[in-house]
Amino acid sequence: MAYNFRNRNLLNTRGAYLGSSGSDSESQDDSDPDFLTPSRTPRRSTQNNTARAGGASSIRNLSGKRARGNGEEHKRGLRERHRRRRKRFSQVPQAQISRRTVLSWLIGSGVIEEKEAVWYVAAQSGNILGEGKVNREGILCSCCSGQLTVEEFEVHSGRKTRKPYQYIYLAGSQVSLLDCQIEAWEDKEEEERRTFNNIQPASKAVDRNDDACMVCADGGDLICCERCPSTFHPRCIFMEIIPQGDWLCPYCICKYCGNGNGNGPLMQCSQCEKKYHFRCGGETLDLMNPPVAFCGSSCRKIYKGLHNLLGSQNELHDGLTWTLLQRTDEPFTGSYGEEEYKRIQCNSKIAVAWLVMNECFLSTVDRHTRANIVQSIVYNRGSYVTRINYSGFYTAILEKNDEIISVASIRVHGKRLAEMPFIGTRGEYRRLGMAYVLENCIESTLCSLKVEKLVIPSVSQLTGMWMDKYFFSRVQEERLVKELSLYNTVMFPSSVVRLHKNLAMLPDLNLSPQENEGHF
Ligand SMILES: [Zn+2]
Ligand SMILES: [Zn+2]
Ligand SMILES: [Zn+2]
Ligand SMILES: [Zn+2]
Ligand SMILES: [Zn+2]
Known part of the structure; x- marks a missing residue:
């Protein structure tokens, strides 16, 4: 057995996974104890001023x-x-x-x-x-x-x-x-709900690596990265021969030359989170703006495009607005300038968006780290473990009269790929095409940023709807499966179907959902 190839037993039992839900045609699942049916609070007497x-x-x-x-x-x-x-x-x-x-x-x-x-x-x-x-x-x-x-x-x-x-x-x-x-x-x-997921190996732990494969989230015989805690099933990354020496995972090598050393220091792209040598094609660190660096101009454009959208309410038809959010940790100065005001609104709406997501999805717990996956994604919590590092996530919300009615989580892995692991609509607004409106806004934003492909997970009952109404197709082709294995996307159990869509093929977004529905 190769030195870096070990059998890893799971520490915890499997959490309850649901995958993608909350779309317009989904019915409420009242049988689950985690599912909270919103109800009116009884009136109580209050002291007023x-x-x-x-x-x-x-x-x-x-x-x-x-x-x-x-x-x-x-x-x-x-x-x-x-x-x-x-x-x-x-x-x-x-x-x-x-x-x-x-x-x-x-x-x-x-x-x-x-x-x-x-x-x-x-x-x-x-x-x-x-x-x-x-x-x-x-x-x-x-x-x-x-x-x-x-x-x-x-x-x-x-x-x-x-x-x-x-x-x-x-x-x-x-x-x-x-x-x-x-x-x-x-x-x-x-x-x-938002603290960094600081998972450290126990002092008696044999090694510091993750117990679940980064591609399929299952345990078993896994190959371990020598530099980060990530582990993989060799079959999940199409590896035929187990390397004898040190092995570095796709997130620890230069995305251009494939090496983990040499060619100068390895930097991490702020958008796609892949490592790169600036000599191989990436950008040098911008000293005016040290925390951000990009592997190339497409990642820079996507990052800037998404950041420019943050916190701005975009008006749609029928009094609906959609807004892109991301939690920020920058301290408040108390000056309440425009940017700071926006940041405070973003953070507050993230807190509300989580309450909506919590109504729409069963609690999904990472079986190794016990991290609440949906919550960690909405609050874009970071982690040293790449598999559960959700710091790159954005939350898109659809609002009507200040009320958040639909929420989606999106992450862009560079120009090739974006993922939307969760999209949910509040119970009373389902079957009204709300998720459809929000999904369209996300798609046109991704298109304008020249992102090529969107992947989503879907529970099997909803696969038909995603394919017929939203034009997704199953991820089947080996070439595509191989390509996706190189990206750190949120993984679901094998019962959840992976779907993808090329973003060039768009329905006419200028039509209202009713009009569009008539055309399909
Ligand atoms: Zn695997
Ligand atoms: Zn690694
Ligand atoms: Zn390189
Ligand atoms: Zn990049
Ligand atoms: Zn008045």
């Missing part, structure tokens, strides 16, 4: 120039008081929340109380321009009893900063919704 809200006409030290100097200290004090007060709220379980909005997430996290009074405060003057009460759908305006989204409440108050969370304050604690978002994001429970 309406008396104070009604009386005041302006607040000092809240925003604009007057917030400078000891205003910052004052704000910190308010936030601290709010944090303490919050402990008295009786928390509503997230599962019982009927609408998946940022506000409902804040209410579910216990940061805001339902029916809490809010003010829209003018940036410069500090004058109160609007008053209302928070609920899960949005804000109930006090002047006209209109039910408004957060953005509509700003417009209704006569402003259009497009940063409404920054200027809407809780009347009681005088903390902005934006500060509430940061507070909820920094909550311990929330933080645990």
Whole structure:
């Protein structure tokens, strides 16, 4: 037996896998205990601050120039008081929340109380321009009893900063919704969902390698990479002869020359995550922007294209919008410039998107690391183990009136390949073509970035739908199977069918889903 070829026993039993689901034609599975059926929460009496809200006409030290100097200290004090007060709220379980909005997430996290009074405060003057009460759908305006989204409440108050969370304050604690978002994001429970998956070998472990094949996620006789924890079944990477010496996996060698050493230092591409020598064709590290480096111009273009889209709501038909999200760890400076504001919104929506995904999919646990796969993907958690390193994932969401109704996870492995392991729609919006709308937005984005192929997993019942309605085909050809084995895509058990689609073949995206459906 070759030195790097070992039998690896699985440490843990297989987790529950589901694969791709949540498409429009999928029915709800109520039999599973992990499946949470959203229901309306019973009303409860709440303590409000309406008396104070009604009386005041302006607040000092809240925003604009007057917030400078000891205003910052004052704000910190308010936030601290709010944090303490919050402990008295009786928390509503997230599962019982009927609408998946940022506000409902804040209410579910216990940061805001339902029916809490809010003010829209003018940036410069500090004058109160609007008053209302928070609920899960949005804000109930006090002047006209209109039910408004957060953005509509700003417009209704006569402003259009497009940063409404920054200027809407809780009347009681005088903390902005934006500060509430940061507070909820920094909550311990929330933080645990996104921490780096720092799996280290046990001190008594024989070796530091993974127990599951990177291609098929099964155990057995695996060949181990000498440089990283990845392991493979030789048959899964079409290896006929087991090498006698050190062996390096496809993620530890230069994507151009195939060597793991020589030709200068190996760098990692920020987009496709493959290693490369810059002498072999990749780019040198950009010293102005050290954390990013690219194996070539196509990866650079894809990376820039995706990053430019981050956090921007793209308007579609019928009041729908779609947005590309990715969690970021950059610290908040408190300046709340446009970029920072966007980042805070991105992170909050990631938290809401996870709650939607959790409704749509059975909990899928990596049997070796016990990592919750869907959760780790939505929060793009990193790991030293390539197989469960999800740091390159993006989350695409479809929203209507601030409510997230469909969510998809996508990762682009360079210009050749993108994957979409999960796409889900909330129960009450299924069979309305919502996943179809979101999938089309993702496809046209990938097309504009010149990505050539999209792969998805599908449970066998849905394979026909993906093939007929979305024009996917089965991954069968050996040449394609071989090519895909070189990419670190999320793996599912063998009962899940792999489908692929060449992105040049697109239906007319300018038609609405109903019109398109008529043509198929
Ligand atoms: Zn009104
Ligand atoms: Zn395998
Ligand atoms: Zn390796
Ligand atoms: Zn090279
Ligand atoms: Zn690359």
